[in-house]
Amino acid sequence: MSAAACGVPSGNDRLRYWNLFGGGDGVRMVELIDAFAASRPDLDFQASTLAWGPPYYTKLSMASAGGRAPDVAILHLARLPSFAPGRLLDPFPPELLTEAGITPDRFLPEIWDRCVVDGQVYAIPLDTHPFVMYYNTELCEKLGLATANGDLIPLRGPDELIAAWAEAKKLTGGYGLVLDNFGVSPWRLWWTLYRQLNGDLLNPDATALVIDDAKALQALDFMRRLSVTDAVAPGQMLLSGAVALFGSSKAAFLFNGEWEVTTFQTQKTPFSMVPFPEVFPGTAGPGGIARTQADCHTFVLPHQRGRTVAGTRPAIDYVRFMLEHSVDWAAGGHVPAWLPATRSPDYLALDPQSRYRDAAAVAQLDPKAWFSGSASNMENLAGAAFGAVQAGTATPEAGLAQFKADLQRLIDTPAPV
Amino acid sequence: MAVDTVRAPVELTAPARRTRSWAGLWFALPFLLIYVVFMIWPILAGLWSSLFNTSLAGGDVEFLGLSNYAEMARDGAVWDSLWNTVWFTILSTPPLVLVGLGMALLAHRARRTGWLLRFSFFMPFLLPVTVVALIWLWIYQSDFGLLNAAVAWFGGDPVAWINDERTAMWAVVICTLWWTVGFNFLLYLAALQGIPRELHEAAAVDGATPAQRLWRITLPLLRRTTGLILVLQLIASLKIFDQVYLLNEGNAGPITRPLIQYVYEQGFTSYRIGYASAISYLLFLIIILVAFAQFKIFPAGRDD
């Protein structure tokens, strides 16, 4: 525990914490919350988990607008601009951060920089969660795609990858690869592919669409190949269905965020994970890791009328506790943002969780805008437009046209923050 | 309450007739205050903020004139969600009326089973909407749900009831039917109990079959009740939000989204208080028009 934990003045012993972890990572979160509560019996500490996505963010905004928000909450880093730092969020008191040892040098600079607005720190990163590829080790070994120790042989380029998934499809009799086409998943996949092609979407102040149609279509064509043209993957599928199929070894590969580790470990699925493959070569980062869509969970201080530095102290203690327990958190799948943790032997020993850690360095967050970020309007609109392409009910051209029209409307809307 | 100490001397001097005084206002004042602050004022304030780009996140506001209304006219999502609301009304009203009528006819003639029928038909109406939605989400669940188990029993393939756009609105309608038909059942039952028994007896003496009595006596006498139920149903359907929101939260998205949910999303999820207020007035206007029509068509509708 940090020194700050001792001698908390009375009257500042209330701590209310909101998060949105309802999946496999939620189980880890509950364990950590219980551990923190046990370590600080002096605090009146309560954690609430709200339904992921728009319900969570809408409630958090409304509570902040009302001025009686929780003391500390989880926010996706790409959502920071949409929370009007300074109005719906309070800045972290710099003296408390220094005291707790939460300093910029302990985070990746490109991530820390996005947490600072107008010289003030509004978010403390907890983790990065890249879009990754899960694979079934037993099936891949049968396919000759995995080495004896379970490593996947490198696969890159659209044809090589699709050939591998087609073989896998023959083996399973169902699908080679599973992925879903509802919610925000189509956005995650498309943004991964489009960024591998080095495409840009918005100008820096998010006032104009600068999309490269040819690259956008190239990405969408690949998505269409998966489920329609080459049909190695399902077109209409819910995330829960995709996870269930992979978990029961009825598919050899899965595209998803890395948070299902606990789910598959519990089900004893023979699986491992790699960073998202390099579908379109040319932009890979160090170590040949391909660009991939990601977001970061961060801690923020929702706006409270009359928030004081002393009253914020328990929140900082909690953040510090969580950062210190980053390795326990990483066991649920997320890549720690706290650099001391990513270098620790305990983390490096986590398998498969440490296999995709380098994806954090090539993480592609959503472009900065008040309407972007996890579960945002933009992601949901893209999900609808591109999900239809995956389902085969819209052509790539039609899907792109719909997304561009929707996005243009968001751009034209006067920013409410 | 200080009942004994409060006196109204003016009244004492004029025991027979009512006099004009401020006393009545004191009686009405608590209600009027609440009414003005929490209903009249928001109506006016909303109209005012619909002319600005007011944001939930605060900050400077800018006068926009009518441009929120102009944007609304161009915004396809407004009209899509209004259409969803109307489509829901079209799909749900006939079963809500007919099933309610059928239930009332069955319960009215039931003797020993009357209690069971009244309990079963009306009980869902007393459940909080969230309870209703959670139960139906579980029934509609695509892998382990009861409905797909029934489908499988008949040899069918599992259906994603909530997410499939062919079934999503039906899922809402069926859930709503189960939840709220009990109210219409109640109104029909009360109307049936108001029909004099002698009418039926006289008809039976004249040799009318039960079916003829239903068509010639009962149903025509229920016409007024049916009209009332239709209007109440129409207004309730236009205001639909709760069960749709709870059923499709994070799932179906705009497939079934009703107008109030779009207001909610614009106002709170996207912070656009000004724009959401403008859309609110579209709905406000429609409902007021329907309510006026109700007064025209059923002038005594509220008086019996």
Next chain:
Amino acid sequence: MRTRLPLSLLGVALALLWLVPLAWAIDTSIKPEGETTRVPVTWIPDVFTLDAYRGVFAAGDLPMWLFNSAIVAGGVTVLTLAAASLAAYGFSRLDFPGKNWLFALVLAGIMVPPQALIVPLFHQMQTLGLVDTYWGMILPQLAAPVMVFILKKFFDGIPREYEQAAELDGASRLRMFWSVVLPMSRPVLAAVGVFTFVTAWNNFLWPFIVVSDPDLMTVPVGLGTVQSSYGLRYAEIMASTVIGGLPLVVVYAFLQRHVIRGVGDAGLKG
């Protein structure tokens, strides 16, 4: 009559069909978690257990939400009865400047759909500092003009002679209201009270808008917003719906006639 038996059977069959969803919820809630996701589904659990109920109570949210629901629904009912009956009496019996105009304003409010006001009303609550408070949930629900209308109509029908007798004994207006008119209005007060309570207890939209703090949520809001600390555990979710739905259903089972009259009489006009 030949048609009686088949129609009785049809009635009972429909009644049983209507009970299936609730029965399925109860059935799921008494299964062990592992049995809930079994395919094909079974109605009779291999193991009967109350674990799900224990889990729900251990999580602690639901008792707190039931308490909040009681505070809010109770508060709304008592205050509505008080404010609406006082106003109804004033409009029914007393003459004051602007009375007709004010009553017309109240009548017009019957047509106002509160659902269309959520956005401006929340904005006003922000200004008044009532977001995330009990009062923020209760006060707007008191603005129910239809209740004033129903009560005024009833008061209008009470002969004035009773009050004149009391007046001769030197009773004040408030006393006449309290000890003459109110006791004679028990049936309508009960109907308004039952309807208001049921509506407030089950109200989702407004409490959902004005309260974000899980400590203050009512049952409908809490169940719909707070992601089960139980995750995707169907037995526990169903146990929570059974507990959340139970109070009014039990009341209805025992007081069927009162509930039907209350909801029917007052609801028809609302």
